[in-house]
Amino acid sequence: MEGLIPFNKPYLTGKEAHYTYQAVNSGKISGNGIYTQKCHEFFENRFGFAKCLLTTSCTDALEMAAILLDIKAGDEVIMPSYTFVSTANAFVLRGAKIIFCDSRTDHPGMDESQIEKLITSRTRAIVVVHYAGVACDMDIVMGIADRYQLFVVEDAAQAIDSYYKNKPLGGIGHLAAFSFHETKNIISGEGGMLVVNAPEFQERAEVIWEKGTNRSAFFRGEVDKYNWVDIGSSFLPSEIISAFLYAQLENLKDIQNRRKQHWNQYKRELSGANLNEIQLPHLPSYASNNAHMFYLVCENGQLRDELIKFLKNSGVYAVFHYLSLHKSPFYSSKYDGNDLPEADKYSDNVVRLPLYYELKVNQITKITQLIIQFCNSYPS
Incomplete structure (x- = not known):
């Protein structure tokens, strides 16, 4: 596209x-x-x-x-x-x-x-x-x-x-x-x-x-x-x-600084919005942020899928992430442990947003505005 x-x-x-x-x-x-x-x-x-x-x-x-x-x-x-x-x-x-x-x-x-x-x-x-x-x-x-x-x-x-x-x-x-x-x-x-x-x-x-x-x-x-x-x-x-x-x-510092600027812009522009059933990333007090990924956690899989589709139709390629390994075709028959509801939650609900060095400020703003628009129009 x-x-x-x-x-x-x-x-x-x-x-x-x-x-x-x-x-x-x-x-x-x-x-x-x-x-x-x-x-x-x-x-x-x-x-x-x-x-x-x-x-x-x-x-x-x-x-x-x-x-x-x-x-x-x-x-x-x-x-x-x-x-x-x-x-x-x-x-x-x-x-x-x-x-x-x-x-x-x-x-x-x-x-x-x-x-x-x-x-x-x-x-x-x-x-x-x-x-x-x-x-x-x-x-x-x-x-x-x-x-x-x-x-x-x-x-x-x-x-x-x-x-x-x-x-x-x-x-x-x-x-x-x-x-x-x-x-x-x-x-x-x-x-x-x-x-x-x-x-x-x-x-x-x-x-x-x-x-x-x-x-x-x-x-x-x-x-x-x-x-x-x-x-x-x-x-x-x-x-x-x-x-x-x-x-x-040799360019680690410059690359990291740029990625952190992008990550912080996402966080700043989305933190003040009413995202209803979508959560922003959590950073524990003991951890730093290397700006590898900016992700969202939706309330359910349907919401996640519709957000990804909405963004793609608007010119933004966002993606989901891992599927729980304990339920994978290869290992599910070998797994004999307890249910892992939180792993399944993230498998169903995580959306990863674009994040790379050459991403522009106005592109991030476009993405965040689209997310806010989606949340405002999505029935709660």
């Missing part, structure tokens, strides 16, 4: 092509070259992450986490049902049984108060998902993990440059996974990163990352030859992906 405001538009800083050209002409375009190292150093220096390993996707980073935790058949892993399939897939591939946790009443993130009652003698890990870049209550999560000697994996796919009580997300759990998919704040088309905060996993993570070999140690001169020493796969990205990503990282 001509004139349509898209849900997402990838932003280019202007240096992506230049750095990619440099990578191609460096003579080394396979992984773990100069731009990979630059990206690793950026995250380790900027956020204090212990060890970073770029991957070809956040999915790969989560799969590495499952391997590092030595997840086996029969192990149980607790995670939210309201999340992307990769969060669960990584552990299902290792044979784990997924124990789904419901969402909060005030936010699509997992309800931390329900985690402890889901723990059994087979529980090995808790996977938290920082939905929309908004932190889970990590004091509660880490306290539970310490009491029961469990590992914590942060699915921080949406959470770059977001914080919990001034601690960067991705730097709190034992392991963390980030995404640089084109829908994220910082992008490389496809791409991800594993953060290894627990010292006991750092050496093995590098081996798994390098197809199960000690190749990285060989190139550092720590061994005289490299060999197959563990399981692994080809998780590391090419230098072309890393070069593209580095151009984005």
Whole structure:
């Protein structure tokens, strides 16, 4: 549709092509070259992450986490049902049984108060998902993990440059996974990163990352030859992906500032309106906002669907989000837990609004006015 405001538009800083050209002409375009190292150093220096390993996707980073935790058949892993399939897939591939946790009443993130009652003698890990870049209550999560000697994996796919009580997300759990998919704040088309905060996993993570070999140690001169020493796969990205990503990282502050301006405009223009049966995003006091997403929660699925249709007919492409994994065609027959009404509520009722760097002030105003118009005309 001509004139349509898209849900997402990838932003280019202007240096992506230049750095990619440099990578191609460096003579080394396979992984773990100069731009990979630059990206690793950026995250380790900027956020204090212990060890970073770029991957070809956040999915790969989560799969590495499952391997590092030595997840086996029969192990149980607790995670939210309201999340992307990769969060669960990584552990299902290792044979784990997924124990789904419901969402909060005030936010699509997992309800931390329900985690402890889901723990059994087979529980090995808790996977938290920082939905929309908004932190889970990590004091509660880490306290539970310490009491029961469990590992914590942060699915921080949406959470770059977001914080919990001034601690960067991705730097709190034992392991963390980030995404640089084109829908994220910082992008490389496809791409991800594993953060290894627990010292006991750092050496093995590098081996798994390098197809199960000690190749990285060989190139550092720590061994005289490299060999197959563990399981692994080809998780590391090419230098072309890393070069593209580095151009984005150099502009992190500018990108974040612009996205926050857009998010705040949405909030400001919609907060004073009578939206009847539509709720705005909730931001807990302990969490920062990285402006990854501006979403609405409608009272019911019919309202949600009609709002999306109304916006599309008016030239605005808004979208829904996840479907509860515990009701998915693949896992519903395997799920033997309780009903998860809050996860289902968000599955049925969430609407995500356009949010990207090049979105204009007048376009946001058009969107908010359309939403207000819809609410005023919709029968309560």
